[in-house]
Amino acid sequence: MAVARLLRRLPGVSRDAAYRFGLVERPHYAYGVRRATESAARLGLPGVTLVEFGVAGGSGLLALAEHAGYYAKATGVEVRIVGFDAGDGLPPGRSVRDLPYLFGAGFYPMDKARLVSRLGGAADVVIGDVTETVPRYLETNAHTLRTHPVGFVSFDLDYYSSTVSALNLFRGGDPGRLLPRVTCYLDDLPGTIAEIGEAAAMAEFNAEHDDRAISRVLGLRPFIPFDPPWADQIYVHHYFSHPHYPALEAGATGDRLPLTD
Numbered sequence: 001m002a003v004a005r006l007l008r009r010l011p012g013v014s015r016d017a018a019y020r021f022g023l024v025e026r027p028h029y030a031y032g033v034r035r036a037t038e039s040a041a042r043l044g045l046p047g048v049t050l051v052e053f054g055v056a057g058g059s060g061l062l063a064l065a066e067h068a069g070y071y072a073k074a075t076g077v078e079v080r081i082v083g084f085d086a087g088d089g090l091p092p093g094r095s096v097r098d099l100p101y102l103f104g105a106g107f108y109p110m111d112k113a114r115l116v117s118r119l120g121g122a123a124d125v126v127i128g129d130v131t132e133t134v135p136r137y138l139e140t141n142a143h144t145l146r147t148h149p150v151g152f153v154s155f156d157l158d159y160y161s162s163t164v165s166a167l168n169l170f171r172g173g174d175p176g177r178l179l180p181r182v183t184c185y186l187d188d189l190p191g192t193i194a195e196i197g198e199a200a201a202m203a204e205f206n207a208e209h210d211d212r213a214i215s216r217v218l219g220l221r222p223f224i225p226f227d228p229p230w231a232d233q234i235y236v237h238h239y240f241s242h243p244h245y246p247a248l249e250a251g252a253t254g255d256r257l258p259l260t261d
Helices: 002-008 015-020 027-042 059-075 112-119 130-140 142-147 160-169 197-208 229-233
Strands: 047-053 078-085 124-127 150-155 178-186 212-216 234-239
Touching: 027 047, 027 059, 027 078, 027 150, 027 178, 027 229, 027 234, 047 059, 047 142, 047 160, 059 078, 059 112, 078 130, 112 124, 124 130, 130 142, 130 160, 150 160, 160 197, 178 197, 178 229, 197 212, 229 234
Parallel strands: 047 078, 047 150, 078 124, 150 178
Antiparallel strands: 178 234, 212 234
């Protein structure tokens, strides 16, 4: 990130160039916002919702709001942002799959008043146990999500158990509250194994469903400037039975492959 900050301060590096080459804060967030807004625009939707699970101090939510402003202007799609967090730090872990050797109760508390002041209304902050807050949010915002479906989700709750609860965002309900493909960023994959943490939560979710899946995007790194390691943490929720799943999206390969001379 220090290199990115240095490069974007060089003479001649415009804001557009900074976004084109990932020279922004949390470029993985910028990638997710771009994918979400472009997909919503392609489907003719007025807006899209971005979700961050695990807000902590709030730097990620501020970056998400900055990227939302840029891509809302670029695509004409209105962006809504919501962050979910316990507020007073991590709760006690519930099982050994919650990575007790890396995280503990009370880690990453939030100064909500300061964060809300910094956000200035650019995002909503939902405080509480995601087991309760996610279903409540979905019910309360059902109408809004029909016009502003979820298009990007960052998972940074650290624990397997909390991530399982957060995945209720994708379980059941009205498919219209989601884009047919929702870009996801999994923050806590590096250094873990498939049987614990976020990876285990995703595998469990996939085993529960045959009409949707959350999996890593294959071969993404060569298509991102500077081949960033975070590309390996980009997953996508594919909703196979979504009514708009077959719709072509931005980046489709085209319909002609003529013979060259």
